[in-house]
Amino acid sequence: MPGKHQHFQEPEVGCCGKYFLFGFNIVFWVLGALFLAIGLWAWGEKGVLSNISALTDLGGLDPVWLFVVVGGVMSVLGFAGCIGALRENTFLLKFFSMFLGLIFFLELATGILAFVFKDWIRDQLNLFINNNVKAYRDDIDLQNLIDFAQEYWSCCGARGPNDWNLNIYFNCTDLNPSRERCGVPFSCCVRDPAEDVLNTQCGYDVRLSLVLELEQQGFIHTKGCVGQFEKWLQDNLIVVAGVFVGIALLQIFGICLAQNLVSDIKAVKANWSKWNDDFENHWLTPTISEVLSTVGPQQNSLVGAPGLAPPCRHVFFGLGGLHP
Numbered sequence: 001m002p003g004k005h006q007h008f009q010e011p012e013v014g015c016c017g018k019y020f021l022f023g024f025n026i027v028f029w030v031l032g033a034l035f036l037a038i039g040l041w042a043w044g045e046k047g048v049l050s051n052i053s054a055l056t057d058l059g060g061l062d063p064v065w066l067f068v069v070v071g072g073v074m075s076v077l078g079f080a081g082c083i084g085a086l087r088e089n090t091f092l093l094k095f096f097s098m099f100l101g102l103i104f105f106l107e108l109a110t111g112i113l114a115f116v117f118k119d120w121i122r123d124q125l126n127l128f129i130n131n132n133v134k135a136y137r138d139d140i141d142l143q144n145l146i147d148f149a150q151e152y153w154s155c156c157g158a159r160g161p162n163d164w165n166l167n168i169y170f171n172c173t174d175l176n177p178s179r180e181r182c183g184v185p186f187s188c189c190v191r192d193p194a195e196d197v198l199n200t201q202c203g204y205d206v207r208l209s210l211v212l213e214l215e216q217q218g219f220i221h222t223k224g225c226v227g228q229f230e231k232w233l234q235d236n237l238i239v240v241a242g243v244f245v246g247i248a249l250l251q252i253f254g255i256c257l258a259q260n261l262v263s264d265i266k267a268v269k270a271n272w273s274k275w276n277d278d279f280e281n282h283w284l285t286p287t288i289s290e291v292l293s294t295v296g297p298q299q300n301s302l303v304g305a306p307g308l309a310p311p312c313r314h315v316f317f318g319l320g321g322l323h324p
Contacts, residue, residue: 017264018085021257025081025096032074039067042141060135061128063145073103081258088265097258104251111244125226129158134166136185147187153232155225156188161207161216163224164188172207182207188220 042064043049055062077099084092114121136143150156157163164170164184172182184203206219216222233240 017257017261018088021085021254021261022082024254024257025078025085027078028074029078029082032071032076032078035067035071036075037071039064039071042067046139046141060132060139060142061145062139063141081254084258085261088261090262090265093258093262093265097255097262100251100255100258104248104255107244107248122226122230125229126158129225130163130166133157133163134168136167137169147185149225150185150187150221151191153225153228154221155223155228156184156221157224158226159224160222161188161220164207180204184220190219190221 040049046064048055048064077096080092080096080099083089084096132142132146136146161184165172168176169178169180170183170185180203182205184206186198186200186202189199189202203220206216
């Protein structure tokens, strides 16, 4: 419309999304580095770093692995998202999105498989707990983890107290010289609220043949940890589901934010490339009419004459156009 100027907004990288993604990931980066440092420090205290073969010697799960793996994943994700957003690096941002998406789909697949194959998961959980029961005295961190689980869920063993027969210190064989023979760890004991000092010997001899199961219930927990864990999940299903949904939404939000930033960066690069091409075509490439007008009307007759070259020795090209 005459008399009016149209203004077109050029594409730009959104500062809010960029710095929110940067801040969001720098927290993960710091937390991941902290977890990783704790894990490496724990391994150093146990002499694992000086003897790497000790990682495979333990029959059960070393809880330090949780800190190392979780810390490593968080550090990698935090680094890629933080630096990718700050430097507007599309490679790091795409890596962040793909890695986070892979974790999301693995979590989703695990949840679906756990729901469909409940019995198989229960059997694997029983096997996993029993393997750790065997290695109870082999690693102090594993011992503390088992004690915490048995105290928190008020349970003993995978299916019951007799699972502790798998441990060489607690089994009831006649060849077992341990004072803990036919006993259970103190974490299986029913705590007396009136006790101020923890009795670590409360589980001694509670599984002797003379002690009836009914009598055991007054001293130790007789339910297995697998059943108690399932009961805890059912009682806290809404809370557990809410936590997993919240984590999933954060992951989806991070993926969308990174992809949106990648799209903005590509749009800005495409706009700059188009502007650069237009600049070169308009300012750096002269047309025939521009050359003729610069040479002058008296010399135009020489241009195109047979055997004569146009006298352009006084003409040079610059960024601002043509100059005589």
